[in-house]
Amino acid sequence: xxxxxxxxxxxxxxxxxxxxxxxxxxxxxxxxxxxxxxxxxxxxxxxxxxxxxxxxxxxxxxxxxxxxxxxxxxxxxxxxxxxxxxxxxxxxxxxxxxxxxxxxxxxxxxxxxxxxxxxxxxxxxxxxxxxxx
Numbered sequence: 001x002x003x004x005x006x007x008x009x010x011x012x013x014x015x016x017x018x019x020x021x022x023x024x025x026x027x028x029x030x031x032x033x034x035x036x037x038x039x040x041x042x043x044x045x046x047x048x049x050x051x052x053x054x055x056x057x058x059x060x061x062x063x064x065x066x067x068x069x070x071x072x073x074x075x076x077x078x079x080x081x082x083x084x085x086x087x088x089x090x091x092x093x094x095x096x097x098x099x100x101x102x103x104x105x106x107x108x109x110x111x112x113x114x115x116x117x118x119x120x121x122x123x124x125x126x127x128x129x130x131x132x133x
Contacts, residue, residue: 041065042100047093047114048072050122058129061107066090069098076114080105080128105130 041064046053048071068078070093078101079089087110088103110128113120 042067045069045078045112046071047076047078047124049074050119050124052078052112052114052124052126055126056129057112057126058131059105061105061130061132063102063104065100065102067098067100068093070095074119075116076119076124077116079113079115081111081113082108107132 041062043057043059043064043066045057045066045068047068066078068090070076073095075095076093077089077091078093080087080101080103087105088101090099090101093099105128107130110130111125112128113125
């Protein structure tokens with residue numbers, strides 16, 4: 001009735017995690033190029049000393065979820081600005097933690113930064129373009 005299941009080795013687990021991440025993402029993005037959201041409307045963002053990957057994001061107007069993962073060794077945050085106004089933010093991103101930020105955005109130009117410990121001055125910022133709906 002029950003079948004014996006062989007444990008997956010480290011390589012198998014890594015391959016599975018990468019495959020699931022790519023399937024969920026619906027594509028790829030690099031720090032040099034713009035990211036587009038997966039069909040579900042989720043944009044994956046990685047925070048690591050002193051950069052975000054991707055650093056350029058383009059999404060359509062409306063609801064979007066940013067899944068922000070701290071892959072670094074320091075605490076980070078992810079703050080979205082329109083001009084000088086904070087639109088929304090994720091705080092308390094300790095190393096290894098992933099938090100989701102769901103927000104509805106109007107068309108326009110935004111920035112995202114980590115303001116902790118002057119990380120923005122060290123390059124931890126990016127651009128967010130929201131296109132018309």
